[in-house]
Amino acid sequence: MNSAGTSRVKAVDAIVDVTGTLILVFLFLFPFLWMVSMSFKDRIQTFQIPPLWFFQPTLENYRALFAREIFGTYFVNSVAVIVFSVLVSFVLAAPAAYALSRFDFKGKKDISFWILSVRMAPAIAVVIPYFFLGSFMGILDTRLILIIAYLSFNVPFATWMLKGFMDEIPTEVDEAALIDGSSRFQVFSRLIIPLTANGLAATSILCLIQSWNEFTFALFLTTTEARTLPTIVTQFLTFQGVVWGEMSAAATITVLPAVVFAILVRKHLITGLSFGAVKE
Amino acid sequence: MISKLSLKTRNSLKGLLLVSPALFFFAVFVYRPLIHTAILSFHDWNMVSPTRLFVGWDNYLEMLENPALGKALQNSALYAVWLIGIIILLPILTTAGMTYVHNRVRKMFRVTLFSPTVVSLGIASVMWLWVFNPIGGLLGTIWEELGLAPLNWLSSPKTALVAIVIIVGWKAFGYNMLLLLAGLGGISGEVIDACKVDGADGFGLWLYVILPLLSPTIFFILISTLSMATEYVFTPIHVLTGGGPVNASTNIVFEIWRQAFRWFRVGYSSAIAIAVFLIFFVLMIFQMWLSEKVVSYDER
DSSP states (O other): OHHHHHHHHHHHHHHHHHHHHHHHHHHHHHHHHHHHHHHTOOHHHHTOSSOOSSOOOOOHHHHHHHHSHHHHHHHHHHHHHHHHHHHHHHHHHHHHHHHHHHOOOTTHHHHHHHHHHHHHSOHHHHHHHHHHHHHHHTOTTSHHHHHHHHHHHHHHHHHHHHHHHHHTSOHHHHHHHHHTTOOHHHIIIIIIHHHTHHHHHHHHHHHHHHHHHOOHHHHHHOSSSSOOGGGGGGGGEETTEEOHHHHHHHHHHHHHHHHHHHHHTTTTHHHHHTTTSSOO | OGGGSOHHHHHHHHHHHHHHHHHHHHIIIIIHHHHHHHHHTTEEOOSSOSOOEEOTTHHHHHHHHOHHHHHHHHHHHHHHHHHHIIIIIHHHHHHHHHTTSOHHHHHHHHHHHHGGGGSOHHHHHHHHHHHHOTTTOHHHHHHHHTTOOOOOGGGSTTTHHHHHHHHHHHHHHHHHHHHHHHHHHTSOHHHHHHHHHTTOOHHHHIIIIIHHHHHHHHHHHHHHHHHIIIIITHHHIIIIITTOSTTSSOOHHHHHHIIIIISOOHHHHHHHHHHHHHHHHHHHHHHHHHHHHHHHHHHO
């Protein structure tokens, strides 16, 4: 009797759980679903009322998007800017992280604080001087100015992440190798870097996601030549109206790599996105 | 020469040597531009003229008097209040609720609620444009079905700000919730069990035990939410409303952009940028100080 009552309560609970879950999931995923479905619709289907859920998909929007010259240009720009900025940020961040993790020196606390504070400066507060820096050096609307701008958030981020990963390796590892006659550089390059390989991979992918999604710098520091993919959607907000189909196709293609990357680093996402404030 | 120095000095020199490339980069490409902004904030300059006029504190004084900036400040506060409700209080409630659901359901929640976080803000803005679109848009259609007067969310002064809040809230909700869940996972089960033995029930347990223990996480998301309320909202404002209608959705960061790139008042814009930077700098120091305090309290 009692157990039957409990199981009924459990069943009701389960139903509430499932319906609640489905509603929440639907609410959150709806914009995604709609964007993807709209990217496969033609003009008439887009504005059908009530909205169409099942329809004959068309690839016309994607065809039109790929035919645009800017799509290729923006895509190549995005990839080039991200690859260079992530590579350079590791060259700067890995030694700094090693120093902060292993060495004791005067002002170490202050230096860590200043590196973190860089990250906290609102992008818009530095975008204006970057604009002048770019025009002064004649590199406005080039990939170079974007690489520099993206370094400004990738370097502090990578330094903090890598320091966290290096802190997890016991210092005895370094000391044993040093006693065996290795130099500091050998310890760093042959021991620490391979031992933090997972951390390096996770950090670089988190940097990739942030740089891939970046919008403000790309919008202000470039005009035509060095524009990146996320800004392409603004091309479809015209005075004549919104080009829904193509815009949705462009948005879908831009979101896809970020989602794939996020799935790859799901274990490190929380530590990464909270800048090490929360460890899981 | 170097070998004559003590081991300690040599080690600290090596450490400094290793951080110096990163510090050099920051000096040239972050601090120097920031100082440049600070210098510009004391000048009157239209971006093209060869001469800049030194005006002292005039730009800062104007900030206190300009009514458009007052509106932007007021809106920034409104954005903050809305977002604290939507992406701090609501996620705390959801997190509390989630401890009661099945493990598998919880996993699905996490993935779903987190997914908007990896979408670029620019893309998120246009994703929601269709929802708010008056012709054939989702909300517009529902509105009409309900027999209400047509409402253009993005171009009505009453709703434009709320529409922006919804977009940013959708994107950041899962991020905050995931941080809260991680913080919750960090609280030892023994503490919770001990409190339950002592008779703490659901609500009391949350109010007096779990929330205080979660406070470092809550402080962290509070600061990041405040920065979202000023900075994140910029992209949807820029892409969708242009600060309008009649400044209804503008905020302080949008004002920085508008003064510099629309009205070419570089000095004034720089002054606002410096003010915003200083506010966040103080907030960040406060957060670090607070989290250090709370951590030591936690360990005691």
